[in-house]
Amino acid sequence: MLMEEYAKRIANSLEKMVELSIEADNVTEPPPPKCPHCNTINPTIAVQEGGGQGSVNTFIIRGDCTKCGRTLYAVSELWILHPKLESAEMHIAAIKKRMAEN
Numbered sequence: 001m002l003m004e005e006y007a008k009r010i011a012n013s014l015e016k017m018v019e020l021s022i023e024a025d026n027v028t029e030p031p032p033p034k035c036p037h038c039n040t041i042n043p044t045i046a047v048q049e050g051g052g053q054g055s056v057n058t059f060i061i062r063g064d065c066t067k068c069g070r071t072l073y074a075v076s077e078l079w080i081l082h083p084k085l086e087s088a089e090m091h092i093a094a095i096k097k098r099m100a101e102n
């Protein structure tokens, strides 16, 4: 391979890496959940769930917003399932840390 061609390929690779890096920086997280009644962001809700069975991605969580007291129904488009409570709690801790930083 000619030296010139080799240098051109390296330059193209670097340009591609820069493009990918810019794309990665532009990835935005979904907006935080908002109470549909009082617009509280990431509201605290009181849940009184009973039993139930169904595929996890069709679960609806019925809760009462602790700020306005009205009932809301939570649907998640992205469930992350953990094999142990400890790893789920670590995941929540990471989410809380990320929220505190923003």
Ligand SMILES: [Zn+2]
Pocket: 035, 036, 037, 038, 039, 040, 043, 065, 066, 067, 068, 069, 070
């Ligand atoms: Zn509310």
